[in-house]
Amino acid sequence: MIYKEKNFNDRTKPPRCTMCNKILNEFDINGDFSYHKWIGYGSRYDENRLDLELCGECFDKVVSFIVNNSASNPLKEYDERQENGYFVRYLVNKEEEQIMGNDFDSIGLKHINSTEDMVNFYNNHLGCVNETIVGGEKYSILSNGEGMELFFYGDSEKVWLNYCEPYYKPEQTVSVISKKWVRPDGNNGQNYLQVQLTEYDIPLNVCVPDFYKLKDIKAKSVKKMDVICFINYINVYQSEEDFQNDYSGFARESIIPCGVFPANPNKNFKQDNTMIMNGKIVWVKEKENILGGGKFFHVGVECLGVVFEIVIEEDFTQDYNTPLEIGNIVHGLFKLVGKVVTQI
Numbered sequence: 264m265i266y267k268e269k270n271f272n273d274r275t276k277p278p279r280c281t282m283c284n285k286i287l288n289e290f291d292i293n294g295d296f297s298y299h300k301w302i303g304y305g306s307r308y309d310e311n312r313l314d315l316e317l318c319g320e321c322f323d324k325v326v327s328f329i330v331n332n333s334a335s336n337p338l339k340e341y342d343e344r345q346e347n348g349y350f351v352r353y354l355v356n357k358e359e360e361q362i363m364g365n366d367f368d369s370i371g372l373k374h375i376n377s378t379e380d381m382v383n384f385y386n387n388h389l390g391c392v393n394e395t396i397v398g399g400e401k402y403s404i405l406s407n408g409e410g411m412e413l414f415f416y417g418d419s420e421k422v423w424l425n426y427c428e429p430y431y432k433p434e435q436t437v438s439v440i441s442k443k444w445v446r447p448d449g450n451n452g453q454n455y456l457q458v459q460l461t462e463y464d465i466p467l468n469v470c471v472p473d474f475y476k477l478k479d480i481k482a483k484s485v486k487k488m489d490v491i492c493f494i495n496y497i498n499v500y501q502s503e504e505d506f507q508n509d510y511s512g513f514a515r516e517s518i519i520p521c522g523v524f525p526a527n528p529n530k531n532f533k534q535d536n537t538m539i540m541n542g543k544i545v546w547v548k549e550k551e552n553i554l555g556g557g558k559f560f561h562v563g564v565e566c567l568g569v570v571f572e573i574v575i576e577e578d579f580t581q582d583y584n585t586p587l588e589i590g591n592i593v594h595g596l597f598k599l600v601g602k603v604v605t606q607i
């Protein structure tokens with residue numbers, strides 16, 4: 264196929280956005296939101312040519328569509344700094360990405376990276392498993408007797424091991440003002456209790472792993488919970504100044520309930536149990552998981568009058584320069600998991 268050159272009239276017309284037909288302004292043109300590609304065999308558009316000239320707004324729509332339909336986030340934020348007269352681009356949150364993710368490591372369960380690993384671990388510790396049947400459905404809890412519990416869910420016949428909700432018992436029980444159950448996926452999926460933990464009216468979703476036992480209780484009857492925070496990412500700072508260098512404008516003690524409210528109202532938003540929290544370390548304990556073979560840190564972080572208890576994998580000390588020490592400032596994205604202690 265031969266690509267037809269633009270004719271004279273096309274060239275004299277002002278450039279327009281392919282999608283919304285708006286005349287491109289200076290920012291749209293300098294931003295260069297264009298894409299030109301011959302399409303090859305394997306696509307139903309084989310032998311076609313794609314020529315997109317987009318305005319900034321339509322480009323954002325295309326990127327949002329890709330991000331929302333991607334298994335892994337193809338967007339990475341870079342920071343531009345000047346070094347010896349050159350501009351250098353740094354990947355923002357590089358350290359955060361490295362530590363993303365594994366809740367099992369956070370409670371000293373080493374080497375559980377796949378369903379197969381979990382099946383082996385489960386079968387090697389059947390003596391620690393308690394099976395319950397509620398309403399004809401099976402659930403099992405694998406406990407190490409020292410605060411770690413792994414929740415598995417099932418059906419009438421068996422428990423499925425490919426989905427596990429880990430939990431670790433905190434030192435202190437916290438009072439909650441509970442609001443409602445939040446179940447974004449209906450009957451299949453995670454169950455959150457929306458609560459207020461601080462004296463400020465900040466709603467937070469807490470994932471309740473033993474929800475199956477609580478299905479019939481009213482959310483508002485819950486008064487006390489054991490809440491533990493798993494990390495999505497965490498940064499620790501030795502001084503207010505270091506903290507403000509990275510997060511200027513954030514209060515040293517603050518919470519953003521990002522799992523309850525969308526950061527961007529245009530994006531597809533599904534509630535979850537995350538929060539961004541900044542606080543001060545008030546205690547640190549080194550722990551070991553006798554079943555998992557790994558050490559981890561159990562840390563109390565004070566924020567807005569509440570001590571949030573966080574579990575962090577041992578490798579933290581190797582990956583970070585700033586130690587987990589009393590008085591240091593923590594910034595991070597955390598997942599709240601909790602069990603109901605008292606209800607009326």
Ligand SMILES: [Zn+2]
Pocket residue numbers: 280281282283284285317318319320321322
């Ligand atoms: Zn447009």
